[in-house]
Amino acid sequence: MIEWKLPGSCLFDGRTVRYGVTGHGPPVVAVHGTPWSSFNLRHIIKALSRDFTVYYYDLIGYGQSDKSPGDVSLGIQNPVLDYLLDCWQLDNPSIIGHDFGGTTVLRTHLINGRDFDRIVLIDPVALAPWGSPFFQHVREHEAAFAGVPDYIHEAIVRAYIKTAAFTPIDDAILDSIVLPWTGPDGKAAFYRQIAQAHSGYTDAVQALYAEISRPVLILWGREDTWIPLERGEALRDMIPGSSLHVIPDAGHLVIEEQPDQLVEKIRPFIQHAGTPSRA
Template identity: 60%
Template sequence: MSSNNWTLPNTFDYQGRKVRYGFKGKGEPLVLVHGTPWSSFNMRHLIDQLSSDYKVYYYDMVGYGQSDKSNSDVSLGIQNQLLCSLIEHWELESPFIIGHDFGGTTVLRSHLLNRQNYKKIVVIDPVALSPWGSPFFKHVETHEEAFSGVPDYIHEAIVEAYVKTAAYQSLPQDTIDGILSPWQGEEGKPAFYRQIAQADSKFTDEFQDKLNDVRSPLLILWGEEDEWIPCEKAYSLQQKITGSSLATIPNSGHLVIEEEPAVLSQLIKDFINQ
């Protein structure tokens, strides 16, 4: 599906804020959680490939994609609360769950801090171990207002250049357009810098010492050429979660969900079917 017709058909009211979601397929429930600066659009390949075996639920985090992007809390501190609320809204008992990047953080926070139950957990290049946050993140945090005021064409060039560094393979223009789309316009531009400015290592510090309390089988997937969060972090994370499994994916970076979705889908299905 092209970036132009990616739409989430359903709306959930979360504390007065509109959260968009969708679902596809039949079978046991499986929830997908995107990261930053992505949206459910970047999960579309996984949605297509996994919905042949599962009922796949997906959504845009508050502050992202087609969900509410008003000037309010969009930090990791609220995303796990939203995830738990959605799982309750969908009436899911113990779904399979997959989180990429900040989505992996959100899944771990919901499991370890909110005691949300999952049948099995998959995290893909998650933000899980401090320290993290690029020099760009730090710069935006200090100068959020200045960034929000740059002309649109400069803003779009910044976002495009930034997202390209997440991939090892070159991204098709249609994919880049789909990533850029939610971050454009009067709402989108400040929303992009807002979510970066609100990123804070305290949200991973809150669960780092609890990682061995993970109660579900857990698989870590990592792009071997990830320049955002180097692959060494994958091995460190695996050591902290007793019994967890790890698979690294060659020729892919942090945006492995776009680069090697078929490989990911097969690894996920094999893990769930074990």
């Protein structure tokens, strides 16, 4: 097990959001996806903190943040991010989003009108249709899944997580990914966030991608079986001036598999923050 603690906290509508801030320099915000937490962004956070002040947090319903019954959908995640940006007193930081984190970034920019100097999207859930057969099955039978014995639940989570990676996941890392989804609260939260996932949240912004004028860098694991590379190519074509870089030997969990390659692309892109040129 790898220790990961978020020292900061704030309340959003009475629900605790845990966060961390590290490093010195221009601000960068990192947003994780599902079924992940800020733990999975730790390599990127550490590397970028040498030159930037990195703000990171666990989405509502994930990781160390509040997992009580309630809304944990993509519909609430952009208001949470909007609120955190005010708490951190950030006007237009660079921002990085993986998976649902990329969706949250896009929705916060396009729905809440938050400005970001540079936007980095890593294998984002951005284009419909999306949602695996497993997602669809859980949505239809959330209560049944939430009622399975703990040992079966943990086996389900482990098996599901493994499908996100192209290369085998280290046991200690896998244990740390699974941990927030264990126990009564974590178990219910795992199925709750899947049950509340719906492509309507991307439908609401997909038509607006052509209006994005900020520099956008899209990074994609070549072997991503959750969201194939073709979606990344389509997204690049929809966002004017955006660039797409493919990361070899990595699946959807590229943030764990090839973090160094990601940082090699992200660092020079966000170092140009404040200038009008695109990567």
